[in-house]
Amino acid sequence: MRPLTEEETRLLFEKLAKYIGENIKLLVERPDGTYCFRLHKDRVYYVSEKILKLATNISRDKLVSLGTCFGKFTKTLKFRLHITALDYLAPYAKYKVWVKPGTEQSFLYGNHVLKSGLGRITESTAQYQGVVVYSMADIPLGFGVAAKSTQDCRRVDPMAIVVFHQADVGEYIRNEDTLT
Amino acid sequence: METTKSLKRLFIGGLHHTVSESEIKERFGTFGAVTDVDIVFKKDSEGNPVKTFGYVNISASETELKRCMSILNKSKWKGETLQIEFAKECFLHKLAQERQDADKNKHKPQVDGIAKVVESLKKAGVENFKIRSAVPGTEVPEHTDWIVSKFGRVLPILHLRQKDQKKILKYDPSKYCHNIKKLDHLSNWEIKTPVANLTWYLEEQDDEMSKKRRGDFPAPTQPVKRKKLLVNKYNMENSSDSDSNSEQNEMSTTPVEHNDKRTSNKDELISATRNKFTLSKSTCADSMNQNFGRQATVASSKSNTWSKAQVAYSDSEELELIIAKDKSKIKELSQTDEKPKDMPLEVRQKETEMQKKLIQGALSNLDSQKPDKGKHVIFDFEEQNENKALFEDIRGSSKTKDENLSAEAGEENKEKWHVAKAFESRTVGKLFDSEEEDNEGDSDEDHDGRFKIKPQFEGKAGQKLLSLQSRFGTDERFRMDERFLESEEENAEESVAVKSQYSEDEELAEEKRRAMNILNRVIPVSDGKTEIRREQAKFKNFRDASALHYDPTREDHTVFENKVEEAKKESKAESRKRREEAEKLPEVSKEIYHDVNMGLKEMFSSTAKEKKVVWDTEDDSQHPKILEADWSMDNKHEVTLLEKKVNLFFFFKDDQRLKDGPELFCRSINLQDERSNWEEKRTLLIEEYRKKHKEAKRKINAKR
Numbered sequence: 001m002r003p004l005t006e007e008e009t010r011l012l013f014e015k016l017a018k019y020i021g022e023n024i025k026l027l028v029e030r031p032d033g034t035y036c037f038r039l040h041k042d043r044v045y046y047v048s049e050k051i052l053k054l055a056t057n058i059s060r061d062k063l064v065s066l067g068t069c070f071g072k073f074t075k076t077l078k079f080r081l082h083i084t085a086l087d088y089l090a091p092y093a094k095y096k097v098w099v100k101p102g103t104e105q106s107f108l109y110g111n112h113v114l115k116s117g118l119g120r121i122t123e124s125t126a127q128y129q130g131v132v133v134y135s136m137a138d139i140p141l142g143f144g145v146a147a148k149s150t151q152d153c154r155r156v157d158p159m160a161i162v163v164f165h166q167a168d169v170g171e172y173i174r175n176e177d178t179l180t
Numbered sequence: 181m182e183t184t185k186s187l188k189r190l191f192i193g194g195l196h197h198t199v200s201e202s203e204i205k206e207r208f209g210t211f212g213a214v215t216d217v218d219i220v221f222k223k224d225s226e227g228n229p230v231k232t233f234g235y236v237n238i239s240a241s242e243t244e245l246k247r248c249m250s251i252l253n254k255s256k257w258k259g260e261t262l263q264i265e266f267a268k269e270c271f272l273h274k275l276a277q278e279r280q281d282a283d284k285n286k287h288k289p290q291v292d293g294i295a296k297v298v299e300s301l302k303k304a305g306v307e308n309f310k311i312r313s314a315v316p317g318t319e320v321p322e323h324t325d326w327i328v329s330k331f332g333r334v335l336p337i338l339h340l341r342q343k344d345q346k347k348i349l350k351y352d353p354s355k356y357c358h359n360i361k362k363l364d365h366l367s368n369w370e371i372k373t374p375v376a377n378l379t380w381y382l383e384e385q386d387d388e389m390s391k392k393r394r395g396d397f398p399a400p401t402q403p404v405k406r407k408k409l410l411v412n413k414y415n416m417e418n419s420s421d422s423d424s425n426s427e428q429n430e431m432s433t434t435p436v437e438h439n440d441k442r443t444s445n446k447d448e449l450i451s452a453t454r455n456k457f458t459l460s461k462s463t464c465a466d467s468m469n470q471n472f473g474r475q476a477t478v479a480s481s482k483s484n485t486w487s488k489a490q491v492a493y494s495d496s497e498e499l500e501l502i503i504a505k506d507k508s509k510i511k512e513l514s515q516t517d518e519k520p521k522d523m524p525l526e527v528r529q530k531e532t533e534m535q536k537k538l539i540q541g542a543l544s545n546l547d548s549q550k551p552d553k554g555k556h557v558i559f560d561f562e563e564q565n566e567n568k569a570l571f572e573d574i575r576g577s578s579k580t581k582d583e584n585l586s587a588e589a590g591e592e593n594k595e596k597w598h599v600a601k602a603f604e605s606r607t608v609g610k611l612f613d614s615e616e617e618d619n620e621g622d623s624d625e626d627h628d629g630r631f632k633i634k635p636q637f638e639g640k641a642g643q644k645l646l647s648l649q650s651r652f653g654t655d656e657r658f659r660m661d662e663r664f665l666e667s668e669e670e671n672a673e674e675s676v677a678v679k680s681q682y683s684e685d686e687e688l689a690e691e692k693r694r695a696m697n698i699l700n701r702v703i704p705v706s707d708g709k710t711e712i713r714r715e716q717a718k719f720k721n722f723r724d725a726s727a728l729h730y731d732p733t734r735e736d737h738t739v740f741e742n743k744v745e746e747a748k749k750e751s752k753a754e755s756r757k758r759r760e761e762a763e764k765l766p767e768v769s770k771e772i773y774h775d776v777n778m779g780l781k782e783m784f785s786s787t788a789k790e791k792k793v794v795w796d797t798e799d800d801s802q803h804p805k806i807l808e809a810d811w812s813m814d815n816k817h818e819v820t821l822l823e824k825k826v827n828l829f830f831f832f833k834d835d836q837r838l839k840d841g842p843e844l845f846c847r848s849i850n851l852q853d854e855r856s857n858w859e860e861k862r863t864l865l866i867e868e869y870r871k872k873h874k875e876a877k878r879k880i881n882a883k884r
């Protein structure tokens with residue numbers, strides 16, 4: 001377990017900024033305690049100070065995970081955001097997409113969202129912008145990347161993909177073992 | 181079904197190595213009588229059986245054999261799968277058979293074949309390679325390789341393959357026109373040549389094109405390898421030097437031979453050799469600028485010296501020469517300088533040619549050596565040794581050069597010296613980061629010195645210095661010495677700063693700060709960009725007025741046009757209102773100025789009293805005013821009436837005009853009253869004008 005290097009921090013923030021923009025500040029500097037990012041076996045964990053201190057007493061090979069896993073760095077140093085970060089992305093999300101009840105299930109199985117399943121979308125969403133996907137009852141389902149900007153969404157045909165699936169809460173069941 | 185039993189040999193593969201002959205007999209006995217069993221074990225080097233197979237001679241009927249095959253083939257026996265096939269002949273048998281066949285074939289050459297074909301064709305209806313009434317292109321029944329061509333002639337379809345090529349071309353003779361010709365003039369039966377004799381043989385031509393057409397390409401010549409790197413050249417130079425030393429004998433023999441061939445006299449020999457040397461010198465002097473030239477000089481001059489040495493040795497009467505290079509060289513140099521001009525032209529020319537050949541020979545040898553030598557990684561030390569040898573050479577020559585050398589030779593040597601030195605310094609510099617060597621005498625010491633760590637590089641600061649120096653590579657200008665060392669104090673401070681330990685909280689705070697910094701870098705960068713974009717957008721919006729030019733075809737330029745206001749379509753109410761207003765004349769006071777007699781009778785009654793109608797001009801002036809007032813009054817009150825009641829032209833009953841009109845003629849006011857009024861006014865008026873008259877007179881009088 002070690003703190004992130006500058007390069008890694010930069011990559012992490014760039015990725016997070018795609019979804020929550022400048023609200024990362026609220027993650028880094030919280031009024032209710034010091035939280036920080038730690039790297040352990042290529043995975044980035046968001047831990048509070050207290051837990052961190054406890055975790056330093058565990059040897060590396062025995063330590064499985066700590067705090068919340070935000071994602072991991074791949075071999076080629078790209079950062080992949082995991083579904084476990086949703087709890088921290090959802091409240092600060094800048095661009096949101098609401099999905100119709102019928103398409104919810106499809107999304108939870110890992111499929112992309114089609115225009116026919118799109119309920120609502122935040123105005124002025126750019127193309128390839130990171131978005132958080134909600135159900136119509138405002139329950140966060142996961143996150144993805146907008147395949148079309150809001151304007152394009154209006155005029156595209158109903159079978160076109162509007163949101164690329166990146167992570168959904170169904171993964172907790174489907175990919176249990178890879179989530180640590 | 182045939183029940184005849186025949187002896188067949190079966191091959192059994194995949195036998196387990198513990199299988200015995202008896203077991204095989206049992207197994208196969210069910211299908212027929214087993215006469216012979218052979219088992220072959222194939223073992224590898226360690227004695228482990230690799231393959232086990234066998235042959236069985238069995239006499240059985242066909243059906244039985246088939247059954248045997250189907251059952252036992254691919255079946256498992258003791259863990260191994262069996263493979264049963266009809267055995268190929270034991271090859272002794274085979275050989276024997278082949279020999280027999282070969283013998284048979286010798287006796288019966290192709291004629292048999294031809295006869296067969298003819299017979300088969302006859303069966304198909306082809307007589308003597310002819311078919312009657314057949315269109316060219318028809319196939320011959322049962323013979324796929326034959327086809328009917330012109331004149332009913334049956335020709336074979338050929339499958340041709342070019343030599344050394346895989347592709348096979350199919351040649352169908354029926355598709356080509358001029359491949360057969362009817363020999364009509366030979367129709368009489370006496371002159372009947374067999375087919376074999378009709379083939380034409382063309383003479384093979386030996387020129388290149390026809391060779392190529394046949395497919396006889398000449399063997400490719402090897403490409404000449406080019407020399408590449410300068411370093412390699414130097415290496416080669418050195419190597420060539422070392423080689424040339426060893427090759428001296430070779431090269432020297434050739435000139436010696438040449439010499440022997442041409443001249444027998446000693447004098448001529450010596451003169452020839454001398455000549456050669458001068459010419460070689462001159463040629464070499466010309467080409468000194470080139471590397472080849474240099475090499476040539478080195479090589480050829482050396483060869484020459486050697487040759488001379490040998491020649492001189494053979495003729496030791498005249499010149500006392502030792503094989504040692506130095507002295508011989510110099511002496512000869514000095515000698516040759518004395519008599520350059522005496523040689524005739526022809527001899528000189530011949531010499532130049534010879535020299536060229538020599539040089540070429542020398543260079544070709546070098547060429548052959550180079551590819552190998554070039555690949556050698558030559559280390560500093562070895563080269564140095566070679567250089568040393570070269571140096572000694574040159575040194576030796578240079579020492580005695582003071583005596584008698586011509587300028588050319590001196591330069592030559594100097595150049596060699598410089599070349600060698602440069603080479604040495606360069607190679608020395610490359611491999612080790614050490615200082616230059618100036619003297620050879622120090623070489624031994626420097627070898628040790630090279631490996632000692634220089635004092636300025638010791639310690640941590642020194643390490644820094646070393647790394648700093650290595651940044652600049654081997655550049656001489658950047659050698660770091662003590663002056664470049666950082667002061668130790670600074671170093672100490674730095675280390676202290678690094679070593680200071682944070683408490684955990686401070687670390688976390690520090691980390692947070694760092695994270696915020698990075699965040700600020702990541703995010704405001706994007707904000708800054710948007711700001712910049714906005715500014716850029718502003719700039720984009722600025723439009724230069726002077727650049728603006730009205731273009732009627734452009735839609736957005738209609739803004740600039742003055743629009744002609746079109747009459748608005750007003751509502752009816754509005755239009756009516758406006759009309760009413762327009763027709764309304766300004767209001768006139770309603771005060772009635774005079775009494776109007778409404779009825780005519782009253783009019784006439786009043787006038788009846790005074791029959792005299794006096795048309796005074798005084799009265800007339802008053803009338804128009806009254807008249808006007810009258811009409812306006814009427815108009816005002818009876819606007820609508822007037823509109824509706826169109827004034828008819830002709831008088832009608834109760835026409836107003838009839839009533840009003842006569843009144844205009846009559847006096848309205850009492851005559852007496854009028855008179856008295858007038859009288860009053862008159863007197864007043866007279867007084868006034870009299871006054872004015874007096875004043876005017878007074879003024880005139882005053883002026884005078």
